[in-house]
Amino acid sequence: MSAVPESAGAEPGGRRVTMPERAGPGAAEGPPRQRDPGAGREGEELGASARRIADRVLSCPDVADLSRGPFGVVATHLPGGLVPGVAVRDDAIEVDIVARYGRPLPEVADLVRDAIGDLAGGRRVDVTIADVVTDDGGRKE
Numbered sequence: 144m145s146a147v148p149e150s151a152g153a154e155p156g157g158r159r160v161t162m163p164e165r166a167g168p169g170a171a172e173g174p175p176r177q178r179d180p181g182a183g184r185e186g187e188e189l190g191a192s193a194r195r196i197a198d199r200v201l202s203c204p205d206v207a208d209l210s211r212g213p214f215g216v217v218a219t220h221l222p223g224g225l226v227p228g229v230a231v232r233d234d235a236i237e238v239d240i241v242a243r244y245g246r247p248l249p250e251v252a253d254l255v256r257d258a259i260g261d262l263a264g265g266r267r268v269d270v271t272i273a274d275v276v277t278d279d280g281g282r283k284e
Contacts, residue, residue, distance in 0.1 A: 192262060193219035193226040199258045200229070200238055205251045210239040210273035217271075235267040241274045248272050 200206055209228025211217050217239040219226040230237040236259070242251045252270040259268060 190219070190221040190226070192264075193221070193229045193231050196231070196236065196238070196259050196262050197226050197229045199262065200240060200255055203251075203254055203258050205243050205246045205254060206240050207243045207276050208241040210241050210271075212239045212271065212273060232266070235269055236263055237269045237271070239271045239273045241276055242272050244275050244277045248275070 197209060200209060211227045217228055217230050217237055219229055219231050228239050238255060238259070240251075240255060242248060246254075252272065255270045256268045
């Protein structure tokens with residue numbers, strides 16, 4: 144006798160619903176394959192693009208450094224390493240920076256967008272200013 148009640152899987156009205164079997168490790172086809180963003184030619188292009196973006200951002204005079212964000216998640220992961228502070232996604236590029244004190248922060252963000260605009264490939268560019276430092280490297284309160 145089964146431990147599963149007869150009514151298990153039944154809709155209201157008593158009609159039984161059958162669920163399709165899911166593919167899994169024991170199934171003939173195995174689990175669905177996930178796309179590896181760092182694999183193959185696409186991964187190489189992604190890495191080169193993320194590195195070029197990082198170099199351009201760091202060349203902006205009002206950018207002191209790149210930041211990985213408050214939880215360390217803003218980065219492009221590549222085989223053998225990562226590009227911190229730049230996350231290249233299908234629909235957007237996320238850049239987290241540490242700005243130098245002086246210029247209004249919205250202007251700094253606009254300058255960063257302008258610097259990498261031709262590398263964005265039509266994607267939205269989101270700039271987050273994670274911190275502000277003075278020229279001597281100290282934080283500005």
